[in-house]
Amino acid sequence: MAKQYWLMKSEPDPYSIDWLKKGKKTRWEGVRNYTARNFMRDKMRTGDGVLYYHSSVAVPGVAGLAEITAGPVPDATQFEPKSPYYDPKATPNAPRWFAVEVSFRKKAREVIPAMLMRQTPGLERMELFRQGRLSITPVRPEEWKLVTSMKEYW
DNA sequence: GCCAACGTTGGC
DNA sequence: GCCAACGTTGGC
Numbered sequence: 001m002a003k004q005y006w007l008m009k010s011e012p013d014p015y016s017i018d019w020l021k022k023g024k025k026t027r028w029e030g031v032r033n034y035t036a037r038n039f040m041r042d043k044m045r046t047g048d049g050v051l052y053y054h055s056s057v058a059v060p061g062v063a064g065l066a067e068i069t070a071g072p073v074p075d076a077t078q079f080e081p082k083s084p085y086y087d088p089k090a091t092p093n094a095p096r097w098f099a100v101e102v103s104f105r106k107k108a109r110e111v112i113p114a115m116l117m118r119q120t121p122g123l124e125r126m127e128l129f130r131q132g133r134l135s136i137t138p139v140r141p142e143e144w145k146l147v148t149s150m151k152e153y154w
Numbered sequence: 155g156c157c158a159a160c161g162t163t164g165g166c
Numbered sequence: 167g168c169c170a171a172c173g174t175t176g177g178c
Binding site: 034035131132133 | 158160162
């Protein structure tokens, strides 16, 4: 399958692009939304490109690039009673939630504001804007090309 | 902190 | 299977 692209939201306190850069990679655990789950479980593959998005901050937007480097595997936190992501209905034989591995690739010189993207021809139809609260959304190849070629930000 | 959007839950 | 109530997300 051809390489695909995604936008993944993260709250930079504490999961910022700097945090990802420092750890190099992370398991994307804790997603508890079926649409996002289905993207990870059924569509995401190693090598896919990721726009790393900072949400719930003064200037939400794309803070960097990442790549899917493994997965999906069952999200271990669903089996841990003490985890905030514990799901009593999930069992190892019938896991409900999945996680992919996300690896750091690049940090933007400056966050590309979502508001700017919304006004940029070619980006205004991004799924990010259509499904505002979804934490993982697909990105079209032409949108990826546009965002990653905004020279002033990279 | 407010609130609109919308996903999830549970009673029927 | 419907839908009201409720909870969460996230921009502002």
